[in-house]
Amino acid sequence: MTIVVGYLATAEGAAALDAAMTEATRRSSRLIVLVSQRRGEDTAVLEASLEHVRTVLDEAGLGYEVRQVERGRDVADDLIDAAEASDAELIVIGLRRRSPVGELILGSNAQRILLDATTPVLAVKSA
Structure with a gap:
C-alpha cells in the first residue's frame, strides 16, 4: 500500500513527513x-x-x-490526484495556524484536501 504526504521546507512539512514515516x-x-x-x-x-x-527516507530504510x-498547479489537487492514482490508503498533511480572516481570504489547501479527498487524511501540527 501507499501513503501520500505533502512536504514543504517548514515545521509543518517536517511534522507531516515524520507522521507519514x-x-x-x-x-x-x-x-x-x-x-x-x-x-x-x-x-x-x-x-x-x-x-x-x-x-531522511534513505536513513529510515523506507520505500519511497x-x-x-x-x-502554478494546485497543491491540493496534486495530493488528491496522487492519492487516487496510487490507490493510497492515507494522505498526510501538515497544518499551520491561521486566523479566521486569513482562512476566509486566502482559502486553504488543507481544508480542500480534508473535504475533497476520498482517501482518509491525517492532518498534523508541528510541535
Missing part, C-alpha cells in the same frame, strides 16, 4: 512525497529540500518516491 513503518507501506516550492523560494532551496527528504510539484 511513522504510519509507513506501522503499516509496511511505501511513501509518495510531493515536495512543493514556496512562493518566492529560490530553486537551490527547493533542490536542498528534495535532497533532505531523500536523505519523491515528486516535485510543478509551480
Whole structure:
C-alpha cells in the first residue's frame, strides 16, 4: 500500500513527513512525497529540500518516491490526484495556524484536501 504526504521546507512539512514515516513503518507501506516550492523560494532551496527528504527516507530504510510539484498547479489537487492514482490508503498533511480572516481570504489547501479527498487524511501540527 501507499501513503501520500505533502512536504514543504517548514515545521509543518517536517511534522507531516515524520507522521507519514511513522504510519509507513506501522503499516509496511511505501511513501509518495510531493515536495512543493514556496512562493518566492529560490530553486537551490527547493533542490536542498528534495535532497533532505531523500536523505531522511534513505536513513529510515523506507520505500519511497519523491515528486516535485510543478509551480502554478494546485497543491491540493496534486495530493488528491496522487492519492487516487496510487490507490493510497492515507494522505498526510501538515497544518499551520491561521486566523479566521486569513482562512476566509486566502482559502486553504488543507481544508480542500480534508473535504475533497476520498482517501482518509491525517492532518498534523508541528510541535
